[in-house]
Amino acid sequence: MRAAPITLRADFNPLALWEPGVRTDANGRAQAPVRIPGSLTRYRVMAVAVSGARHFGVGEAAITARQGLMVRPSPPRFLRFGDRFELPVVVQNSTGAPMQVELAVRATGLEVDNVGRRVTVPAGDRVEVHFPGRATRAGTARVQIAATAGARSDAAQMELPVYTPATAEAFATYGVIDTGAVRLPFAAPGNVLPGFGGLEIGFSSTAVIELTDAYLYLQSYPFEGAEHIASRVLANAALRDVLTAFRTAGVPDSATLAGSMQRDIQRIAALQNPDGGWNFWRRGEESWPYVSIHVAHALERARAKGYAVPQETLARASSYLRDIERRIPALYGPQYRRSLVAYALYVRDRMGEAAASVEARRRVAEWTPAGMPLEAAGWLLSVLADDPAAQAERQALLRHINNRATETAAAAHFVSRYEESKQAELLLLHSDRRTDGVLLEALIAADPRSDLIPKVARGLLAHRVRGRWASTQENAWALLALDRYFATYERTVPDFVARAWLGDRLAAQSAFQGRTTERSETLVPMRVLVSGDAPREVTLGKEGAGRMYYRAGLRYAPADLTLNPADYGFRVERVYEAVDSAGDVRRLPDGSWQIRAGARVRVRLTMIAPAQRVHVALADPLPAGLEPMNPELQGTGSAPPEPSPLEQTSEQWWRRSWFEHQNLRDERAEAFRSLLPAGVYTYTYLARATTPGEFVVAPTHAEEMYSPETFGRGGTDRVIVVPEPPR
Template sequence: MAAQLEVAAGFGGGDVGAPQAMATPGLEMMFRADSAKSADEPGSPVTLRTNFNPLAAFVPAVHTDAEGLARVSVELPDNLTRYRIMVVAVDEGGKRFGTGESNLTARLALMVRPSAPRFLNFGDRFELPVVLQNQTDAPMEVNVAARAGNLELALSGVKVTIPANDRIEVRFAASTVMAGSAIVQVAAVSGEYSDAAVVQIPVNTPATSEAFATYGVIDNDAVAQPILQPGDVFPQFGGLEISTSSTALQSLTDAVLYLVKYPFESSEQLASRVLAISALRDVLSSFQAEGLPAPAELEATVSSDIQTLQNLQNNDGGFPYWRRGFESIPFNTIHVTHALYRASQKGYTVSEEMRQNALAYLRNIESHYPAWYSKETRQTLSAYALYVRNLWGDHDPSKAYRLITEAGLENLSMEAVGWLWSVVDNETHLASIQKYVNNHVVETSGSANFTTNYTDQTYLLLSSDRRTDAILLDAIMEKDPQSDLVVKVVKGLLAHRTKGRWENTQENVFVLLALDRYFNTYEAQTPDFVARFWLGDRYAGADEYRGRTADTHDTSIPMTEVIAQTGGEDLPANIILSKEGTGRMYYRLGLSYAPTDLDLKALDAGFVVQREYEALDDPADVTRDSDGTWHIKAGARVKVHITLVATNRRYHVALVDPLPAGLEIINPALAVSQDVPREGPSTLRYGWWWWRPWYDHQNFRDDRAEAFTTLLWDGVYEYNYYARATTPGTFIVPPTKAEEMYSPEVFGRSASDRVIVE
């Protein structure tokens, strides 16, 4: 529709104020059908409003006439709303300015406003609300008609009476036909007045995506992995993902830099820096790591630290924390002696006198324990001392055997077990330790870690979960290098970094020591190979690796092709992966899919997830039938309560809760939203004294709520958000799902739900 605005600028002589808009505030414009015939005549079309551009016009320059007036013709969009008109004026000399503002309301005598949900799920049945508004001073009989694509409407039309200057709501019962997009057109006619509107609604598949994966390595030749045709899945979703890389080591620069630049210089921290630089120098040089100081600078740092440690050593051979002459600390002394060994192996000069005095302290470590040290603390320190003596060639397997016999493996810390594993030489004892360690590992298809427990004196040992994993990884590589756990524990450790490093000096140094052994054991050859893949008789692709790189290459095969290449649920096809050339190839085979069953049961493949709906204002607003169906009163506010259980440490976790299409999330971050209750301590990570949620970030979207965290410790967590029931109907709700984003085969889901808004 066209509107002409007239503005007086009034530029004449003398002082001139701001120009005044001539349009009257609250000016109302009438839109009518673009048909010359009456809407009552047979075949008379009803104009469909389709242009909803929020900007009606932008005119950068208009010149006034001799009377100071400027006229602008504007074709208004189809929005039935109030427009804001803003004018800025300037005189010919560019020295005087003025502004003016008014508004304009666009409306029809008869207006149609469909109030469709933001989305639908396949299987939903709902009532589409349509608001009809009479803007005249007389009652109006109106014929309302609706038609839709990808929706079945129970009623195509109805005749209603709208009081003068009033509005009513008409509902059209509808149900989804298939996933995709639904289009609804609604028209209303009363004599010469008419209006029509169209809405488009996405129709989602209410299936949760799932994934399974297997990991492996290829040193020579090829491997064949059978794959069965997935049953009862949507062919347009998911597929097979093949990921390859030439190293399990991602960038380790940040971890080394953390130790190099660590601001404090106790004996423990100096020793950790010596250990890290000595161990990782060759690895980082191979990968041409950026950001590290020059090699000469690093060597000077290590030499200086060794000299500082020598100056700290007490007469008893031990090392205090900060100053010579203070009490020697058993753990620090063992750790420094460990660092001196690693440095000597990399060619750094270590004083023979300092070495012998430190080893003498370690041989009689038990005599240096304070009386208040607990039995477990003493046992762990003795195990570490035996490990370091063994590195220096001072073997004492009989003492290690006595320690195991007196304490029992089950009463030793996992760190002590890992250190003693390297010392004992009896095959029976080695087998017992290997069995014990294997029984205390928690595995997924892609990663692994070990179960640990701590005491009140853990601070004396500077223990942590990551350090334990690293110590046991190092022992496994030494004693059982072909173990499948090796690559999994490496992946678990790498996934646990924050900003490229681990939590503290102890974690960083022991992880780096283990990765140094890993590099020299499994990745000593410079990669120079081509990886090729086949699915059945189809060639799927190839990746090439020349030289050391931390890059990962991905190849995707759509589900339609996976189904085509597999001959049925009982006739598997082979995924063949080959490697031609030198170096180790790492691979991940992942299968992602969406089940066609809309009534999914809860599933635990790494997480336990449960969802409930609770009334916020009146307990009667939300009820549940014996069959699990939820009933929610239209207009009611609802608390969505998610319970998430992690049975083990999880990394990069995403929690996604799909919304019933009849509900809309109340986002408290928006100024126009209603207030919602503040979360209590039960949903927070550390309790009432630190109000921090367990998740790092959350999103509220049209069809779902999302929460993310980089690290999730084992435990029970709660996640709450609030919504309002806006659209009556029966709605299918996909399961709530939690997964590790980078290992989606580790996941869990709640059951599907059915929600009736009434």
């Protein structure tokens, strides 16, 4: 006789019920049906009653969800490719008699050893069982645990992310084919993990394929300041119509994109200051003019695409923009002020303010094109592009911009000069690539037949590294400009077949008919590429009418999963220290760290800046076997005090916290500072060892967020969490 299937618990929502309005009957009683989620736990029930303006009451009760046999997996919150861990599973017997329990584990994305176990659980007691496992594939891992004991059974399912290796590397080449084929020489990397990555081949009939990596960079950017969120909103708003048709890994579908946009818009709205502006990190701190204009720009783009943006938020932002000159601190020089005023006019024009064009004409006459930064000229040109009364100003701006272009036979770019480049980066988040994006959009709007436009587009694309530009600002403005470029200049209706060969073997084939943003993706696994008969070249070609765009990318991870320290503007180090007992943490002879499960650990980061740095981010990845301890949460407890938190800086030496903002996330800790004097800085936080195993720890990383080529990293670490000795 076939056994009945085991009911799988997969819904672990901590909120079992939320009823904002329940009416009582004639006897003053109210009922609300509750469907208990899969968690076997104690639920707190809270009720608040109101009648009229003067009567109210509050009460509490509890509901305990339990069953005779319960199985509870306790995986870490995340894993990294290459981690070895022990999956703790608690088996609980709530009956009055001992149970002999059969356990079975099934996993995808992980390799688990000894998937079947038999344990005896005493009456009214629990037993913890450990299943050794390995993270062998990046992505989402799923674990199912089933337990049976006679007629009783239970099962639970958990999901957790498995991040790519700390040493994962990727690069790609892009191109177009109008006729024929191209051959790309190919050599598989040596000493790599055969189970990770491979050769990625993508075809498209639209050049939007060129923007995918930059778009994904903004979606996965790790930091969450107002500017970073706004840049993501800009990318989503600009590319929404084409991205919803993409079918490529990492690009969200339309429903996910809509949900993500609304969450980002709500977060931005919650960060707005009473003056209508925004600080980088927190509400209630001084508004930054550039950040405020940029966030208002993002919200207006989102509103124009039909997303729900709070009207009061836009109204306050609009008032801030109209009063921008009074909002700019006195320390800003005239060039910075002009760029900010021009950007504010650009956003006001997008908001539909007719007065923006009138003021833009006045600013061109007052400043003259030669007296303003190039990106200010670009923003004003965009405002005046469709103004019939601004022909003279438009032509003056176009002459100035054309004369400032640096051209080659195939490409062009611009170099924008401010009085002090580091100050411009601090106050305006400026870079030359952002200027290219601003000017490309302006040229398309004001002079769409200009021969300079395709050159600037090619130059902007040529400055990508690994498919994207350097910062959130550069990626956001490049995406805005190139999306407009592709929509304006792609004329030919596609009707062709695209093919890819590895050596003489056909690897991919896709047909494109009519205008579509569909994209074909083929992954040749790394195990094929490193085999004995690996190809020496890749051939890409097409047959039929229209332009074919391609992307050929290689993604891999070195076999040793180790990165050495690097100093390109910062030096960073990390050590783990015991908190409660000196024996809880040990540095082993091979350099790895051994930590006792259950122990509290102080993570100490040291960052050295040899010169002044701006918009600095310090990020420290955690091993999967540790969980950060937020001191703001009740029950975390306190750690022994630090000897002295004073930092050794060349100025502002009296500061006790060098950072302006910090985050403690599941997988990393972060600290930020807008203007960082030269000096030595220490950052510490607490974590607790929770999961036994051997974990790869990505290096600590420090960078200038808007010049990420100025960075430093520590080395890759290994942390071994050993089980507590039996008591």
